[in-house]
Amino acid sequence: SQQGEEDPQALSIQEGENATMNCSYKTSINNLQWYRQNSGRGLVHLILIRSNEREKHSGRLRVTLDTSKKSSSLLITASRAADTASYFCATGGLGSGNTGKLIFGQGTTLQVKP
Amino acid sequence: KAGVTQTPRYLIKTRGQQVTLSCSPISGHRSVSWYQQTPGQGLQFLFEYFSETQRNKGNFPGRFSGRQFSNSRSEMNVSTLELGDSALYLCASNQGQGDYGYTFGSGTRLTVV
Numbered sequence: 001s002q003q004g005e006e007d008p009q010a011l012s013i014q015e016g017e018n019a020t021m022n023c024s025y026k027t028s029i030n031n032l033q034w035y036r037q038n039s040g041r042g043l044v045h046l047i048l049i050r051s052n053e054r055e056k057h058s059g060r061l062r063v064t065l066d067t068s069k070k071s072s073s074l075l076i077t078a079s080r081a082a083d084t085a086s087y088f089c090a091t092g093g094l095g096s097g098n099t100g101k102l103i104f105g106q107g108t109t110l111q112v113k114p
Numbered sequence: 115k116a117g118v119t120q121t122p123r124y125l126i127k128t129r130g131q132q133v134t135l136s137c138s139p140i141s142g143h144r145s146v147s148w149y150q151q152t153p154g155q156g157l158q159f160l161f162e163y164f165s166e167t168q169r170n171k172g173n174f175p176g177r178f179s180g181r182q183f184s185n186s187r188s189e190m191n192v193s194t195l196e197l198g199d200s201a202l203y204l205c206a207s208n209q210g211q212g213d214y215g216y217t218f219g220s221g222t223r224l225t226v227v
Contacts, residue, residue: 031213040223042118042204045215088157100147100162100208101170102216107156 006089006105014113019076021108023089024069032065032072033102037086046074046087081114116141118207120219127226132193135222139186139207145169146188147216148180151202160203163188164210195226 007022025032031050035043049056049065049072056063062075076083086109090102119138127133139146148160159172163182180190186207192199202223206216 033215035215035218040202040221042120042218042220043206043216045217048213048215050213100145100164100210101159101172102147102149102157102206103159104157 006087006108008108009106010109010111012111012113013079015079015081017079017112019079019083019110019112021074021087021089021110023072023074023105025072025089025091025103025105026070027091029067029091031091032063033090034061034063034072034074035088035090035104037088037107039085043088076110079110079112081112083110084112085110118205118217118219120203120205120222122222123220124223125225127195127224129195129197129226131195132191133195133224134189134191135203135205135224137188137190137205137207137219139188139205140217143207143209143217144186145208145210146182146186147206147208148188148190149204149206150174151204151221152200157204160190192224197226200224200226 005024033048034046037043047058047063049063060077065072086107088107089105092101092103121136145164147162151157162170166182177193182188202221204221206218208216
């Protein structure tokens with residue numbers, strides 16, 4: 001079963017615009033992670049936010065976490081064609097009692113048009 | 115630093131056969147997890163090994179098994195293959211302690227015919 005629901009399922013924007021993806025989850029967490037996947041290849045870890053953090057930045061990425069609403073959002077600013085990929089949120093993993101186990105949402109497919 | 119290496123990249127097998135997939139984690143990483151990705155079910159956790167011990171297991175039938183060697187390399191085996199086992203199998207490694215992200219391999223694309 002999947003922990004998270006991601007919204008929207010698909011997003012198409014022009015280069016230079018911002019992209020926002022949302023993730024909701026069901027159980028208490030110790031951290032939430034975001035991953036990117038290009039065209040059926042392996043996942044790339046983007047950012048991890050701990051349950052006691054509300055916001056985190058990494059380059060053009062900004063992640064927020066609202067534990068009271070059990071939701072997170074990923075914002076990609078000034079998007080580029082190279083950002084075209086599927087984005088997944090994941091919960092669980094080490095420190096949450098589910099050692100080594102990540103539970104993924106179904107993902108958001110982002111297309112950035114040049 | 116070399117990444118997570120999965121072999122083979124592509125595999126075609128016949129129903130009823132068995133298959134073994136291999137994963138070499140990042141040097142120093144002691145945790146290796148396996149995931150199955152399909153269009154219908156998404157990314158699903160298979161199992162995780164830490165220091166040669168299975169630490170967690172997902173909800174998959176006993177046909178799916180794995181092991182980890184003393185050098186942290188891991189293998190997963192699927193016996194009596196079914197058409198529904200066609201998927202991208204991903205392995206991920208991690209230090210094994212603390213809150214860190216996982217490094218994934220490029221995956222093995224298994225097709226069962």
